[in-house]
Amino acid sequence: MLHENERDLRETILRISAVDVRKCMKCGKCSGSCPAYEQMEYHPHQFVAMVDNGDIQALLDSDASFKCLTCYACTERCPRDVRPARLVEAVRLLKIRKQGQNHLKPDAIPAKLEAELPQQAIVAALRKYSK
Amino acid sequence: MQVRQDWKPKIVAFCCNWCSYAGADLAGSSRRSYPADVKIIRVPCSCRVNPLFILRAFQRGADGVIICGCHPGDCHYTSGNYYARRRMTLLFKMLEYLGIEKGRTRVEWVSAAEGAKFSSVMNDFVQTVTALGENVKLEDLRCKEPLN
Amino acid sequence: MQGTAQLILERARELMQSGQIQRVLGWEKGEFEHDPTPAFFESEEELQNFCYNDYCGANLSKYLIAASKLEGKTLVCIKPCDSYSLNQLITEHRVNREKVFVLAVPCPGMLDPVKTEGKDLSQGERKDYLLDKCLCCKGAEHKIADETIEGPSLDLAPEDRFAQVRELEALSPQERFDFWRGELSRCIRCNACRNVCPACSCVKCVFDNPNSGVSSKASADDFEENMFHIIRAFHVAGRCTDCGECSRVCPQRIPLHLLNRKFIADIDELYGEYQAGEEAEQRSPLVNYQTTDKEPSDALKGRG
């Protein structure tokens, strides 16, 4: 039995990601495709399994969701149409939507600016890493 | 008009013996539920469904009528569903023309392998008809049980 | 008109004399100019009562079902619009072509006695007094003929016969329902529409057959009023030539042709233009199909 809190978290992730984790047949093709595999503490297939198991806290405690490149290779190649990238994003959102939990704080940006850095990199980072 | 609180629609489903009735059986054997408001009448083919039957159902108080047959091209009798498709299209358009809500009539193709589809079609149809409420435009009031 | 009637009579007499025909199916003079009635004329003597005037709107083709069973050939006067019904009846084997001599008669458009009642016809245009069906005239061409009598034809650009159907379609479902309820509730089940309809030619109508399960001699409630007319329209769908007789004869002036025209409009739109009775041996769209026909759900998409 999952703890009530875990169950809520699981429900939230499933709702906002609109992913049906039960469709996963645990083939591992997502993780076989992932270009950020080495950097991610938990790999795409683990996101699917851990959400299914309600093991959400571990995902929230990890920075794996910030290492995802959102390149959709996992989604593209999944034979069961599970779309793991949406789960990663849902976990990331759950993290940054908490007050004060922005991964990237606006005042940290100036330090990261370089001459050639395109506008979209900052926009994207703000959108992905903060609320 | 008095409306019962717990009002449930009456739905008549004509199912062809070869595909849709078998699909309904498969829905049952795979335990895919749909509301009990749906009562199925077995016909050999969707082309057996006479407009008279549909009007009769509405006359006797049905709130929705659905005709299910084999997918076009898969009719057990080769062409029956093609005729049914034309007949029902024209009939339903006529009923719509007469001001009958078009959600009360439907044609769906459900194969013997589509138990899940049968159930989802019926769930959806019941939902649609329930939202439309009681059929008051096409009914013979003599045939109605008095409201208690 | 006087001249045309004379030409018809002359030809009919000749054919009767030569024994090529046994009788004539035409119109008989009534008490007034505006009430000629369809009649069989078995002899030259009887033909003295023959008339062909501005009020001969009645379609004679259905009477040929009975005439087909009689001895010998019947000469029938067929206006251009009637010729469609005749073709349809021949296609359905209800009229024996061998037993019929088709005399194609010209038609200048027929008048509606209700519209002309108490009016001075010299005032206004002829168009104002025409039968509704003539306003959507299919043209001066006869689709079947053994012989043709020449004469004046209707010179009028036909109205869009689907205009009223479209107007109704544009209403809300409730408005449409109210419209039809208002119309159909006036039905007194006199069966005039059925009796005149050339497509309603069943030896026994389901509504008269106590074993059919749906028989009803008189409509007992709203539903039965609807039921009779929906089923009647469905039974003639794909076979109705849009001759307009149903509405013409309705004593309650119910626009029954708008039911038939709805089917015709839908058939034209969904399955390609089709005119019943255009020629003999056509295959009606309801006993035909294309594997690519539109799905009912798609055909019913849209407003309402």
Next chain:
Amino acid sequence: MQRIGVFVCWCGSNIAGPVDVERVAEAMKSVPGVVHSTTYQYMCSEVGQSRIMEAIKEHQLTGVVVCSCSPRMHENTFRKTAQRAGLNPYMVEIANIREQCSWIHKDKEVGTQKAIVLAKAAVAKVMLNTPLQAGTSPVIKRALVIGGGIAGIQTALDIADAGYEVDIVEKSPTIGGRMAQLDKTFPTLDCSACILTPKMVDAAQNEKIDIISYAQVEKVSGFVGNFTVTIRKKARFVDELKCTGCGACMEKCPSKKGKNEFNMGLNNRTAIYIPFAQAIPNVAVIDPEQCLKLKTGKCGLCERVCSAGAINYKQEDEVFERQYGAIVAATGFKPIDLDAFDEYGYSQSKDVVTSLEFERIMNAAGPTGGQLVRPSDGKHPHEIVFIQCVGSRDTSGCGKPYCSKICCMYTAKHAMLVRDKYPDVNVHVFYIDVRTPGKNFDEFYRRAVEQYGVDYIKGMVGKVFPEGDKLIVQGSDLINGKQLALQADMVVLAAAIEPDPSARKLATMLTASMDTNDFFTEAHPKLRPVESPTAGVFLSGVCQGPKDIPETVAQAGAAASKVIGLLAKDHLVTNPCVAQSNELLCNGCSQCERVCPYGAISYVEKEIRGPGVREVRRVAQVNPAVCQGCGACTVTCPSGAMDLQGFSNLQIMAEVDAICK
């Protein structure tokens, strides 16, 4: 006055759980016409049936309603029960209170109420039933097998063995099918050709079997026992009777660019060719797309070298009709196209091959003479990666949702054969699951691992791409929690299998139903697995679902035995639920004739006598042996003269009334 008996089945707890069967039986007692109403645990059991029979006799029942499972399950059972008790079998109606009630409704009140309504509808219908007598129709004692692979060959051999004539229609120039392309067979590793070719020869030599190769079925009409089939035999441009199969023409043919279908296009063949050495018939065929003579009018070399004078450039397709009592579909399969799986690099590297191509590479009669070499450069490979489930178990829309069933075993076979013949080659297999349910199957797979040292990796490959002359295989190793990037010389894809594309058209012609994957549907998934729901049409081999050779052969035999059972009958009892025209009401309008798919309606001029009527009229007549009872005619008939026995207008309206009450 009708006397109806109602019998409510518990079906153990299947019905009695969610439906209060006693209340249903009780409620039915008060329905007018019902004189007896009872329940029993299993109505279909011997005891249940005797109860019905006793009740029929005791209460002089004129009609029976059984409230039970689907009529598709036991309608026939209970009809026979009624017949044994002296009641006309068509005086039985079934109320489906299991599949369409108890199995879908959890609430007992809801289920019970619905069961009562369904039972009332059945009573309303049965009150209007009339006793029907089944007619008979003759059986043509000849069978047609469509497809000449191992399934078709075995079916034909078994039918012929029972003494019946059977034709095999095969679309390619030779019979043999996919099995002829295989090298070895699992789990015994015997040579495929060695066990198949003797069967092919048997079929060719059997007097009862007519092999119609390079042909296809164009049209099917008729019905069980009496099918008429139009067959088109494509022009071979070679006289089958004269050609000796010497092969001289192939040696001389200058057009050598045709893709060799038998070798999966791995090499080329000449324009005139015999698909493979053991082809049956062993007769050449000219590919009109490649032949210079047929395309340009210049050449004619084969005609000159043919000492038998068999070449005929003017040959045309031959179309003929034959009659059959039974038809067997044995149309087989093909591997799926890999266009939607470009991540495996199939279209980008010649060294990525499908398993069937690998089969040809390993075959001594194949394009490499059985030498394992890379298609790109002919070099000996040192690392081979096999990828399983390529397009199988795929619900993303790119592949097939089902398990192709044979891939786990043939991949183990390939891995083992490679390791056995070339111990220097390392073999890796990426797998999702290894499925080995079959006799000696798991042992076989374990031998590949334990004895031959095949490296099985639990995980899936994300991408295969060339780098230098190697292929990089990037995939996951789920057991070790790693992402791998293996360097391979060859990659073999276990592509999913799908029904041969010709099956779809055939199914339409046969009016046999198909599932969403285009496999033929069986009449019952468990109890009638080799029959199609269309009477007289039977299923053999992979056209019904993925299966391996032993299963195919078993099913082929089963289909044959069903055919034999049919052909052994001189007459078939026909369905009496057919259309009937009431001449008193018929207008003779011919509308019904136009919609009849079977041509069962004809017209006669007839003197009609009825109350107040005596005249000669044109009226419709239905041939009950030809009518299949669809009812299309009944709705075109405006007067209601045409009605369907067993599903009459009045019966259906009675059901409508009962349901809407």
Next chain:
Amino acid sequence: MNYSYYPGCTLKTKAKELDRYARSSAEKLGLHLEELEDWQCCGAVYPQAEDEIATKLSAVRALAQAKEKGGKLVTLCSACHHVIKRVNLDMQNNEYIRTRVNNYIAPDAPYAGETQVLHYLELLRDELGFEQLKKSVVNPLKGRKIAAYYGCMLLRPAEEMGMDDPENPKILEDFLRALGAEPVLYPYRNECCGGYIALEDKGQARQNVDKILHSASLAGAEAVITACPLCLYNLAQNAGKERLPVLYFTELLAEALGVKEEA
């Protein structure tokens, strides 16, 4: 033919060349690009979550405006294209999102994904035709060995983006051929460069960039082209030992069409 044009924020700042060359080339080719009025930044990242509504509004405003102006919206930056195209599909297919977005922006007529979103490359391929493009080339890029870099956003998810085969695309290669250049095929052309992570983790981005550039130069490329300012930045700025010139595809286009100098 007139097209609405959505340049996006980066094309107004760091990636001006991408925009400039695209406009001058389009003009030369007779394609009329009309920049939308008062467009707002698309956000650069497609918000995947079902409950993200506000983040989709700017894309929908652009789409709704384009609907008014003829119904075809051309994008250029890969990220903008990705975001706008997918938001458009949401508006077509996702009733939940459609209703809420329409409630927010309350347009004159509810927007339901009617606009057709075209990437500049699709404009060239599907509207103009590469054959036609080829005819307009005045300086064929003969002998130039160019590696097309797709990255992720143009192609995936293919079901939604629908531009090309996600595993073996050819639109950029065909484009290069039309310009007379020689496309270089290399397996990493559809692998992610890690641009998004560059701000967060340079090391991770560098690893990816090296793999891509290594793969391209192994195949003999002399330069890499892209449609994405973020990819261009990342490939050019965060490369380790492998280095190759990285250009916008529009720059080559303008060059081949002879309008590079004017631009």
